[in-house]
Amino acid sequence: MHEEGVLKEYAIGGAIATIYYTEPFATNDVDIFFIPPEEQGLLVLTPFYEFCTQAGYKTYKEYILIDETPIQFLPAATELEKEAVQHAVPVTYKNIQVNVLRPEYLIAIFLRVFRLKDQEKIVRLLEQTEIDKNLLSDILTRHGLKEKFENFTGER
């Protein structure tokens, strides 16, 4: 999709991106963040949908099923998510280059969503990977998440 220009700015987020930096753990789906292209002032939220169905992939609700793996394409809705996609790191997976969100942005995104499973991923990232503390602090400050982060890490 990326090569054919269907999905230009994208990055893997969620659990799979977390797993890139931490020990592997079970997860059901793959989250791909993308910056939605604009057409006549409208944001196109599913630029890949037609491509996938024409390529023979099945769909289930908002998921696209590739083999048995459900993939959800999430339009980057906030400035934080857009910035995260733009600063993703290229990673090689089976000779294919994919973009993966940086751990500092993952922490910020998980902090914003903040379900229990997001909190768990924040802990994994903080414990198991090298975090650029200056970058994290900068992201959290600019996106109004610093206090929430301090409260969260202070409670632990």
Add this chain to the structure above:
Amino acid sequence: MKKVVAKNEIDLEKYRQKLFKTKETYRKEQARLSFEQKIEIVMKLNRFARGWRKA
């Protein structure tokens, strides 16, 4: 693995701490696997979980 005997609760707690430390080391080692290896493990975990749910 050696036979471990606990004489009292302190010994038991020491052994438990040792287990947690091993667990921590193992997790860190797993974190250093390649992305491909990790995804393989995730897929196996998912297959395992699906099989379990069906059982």
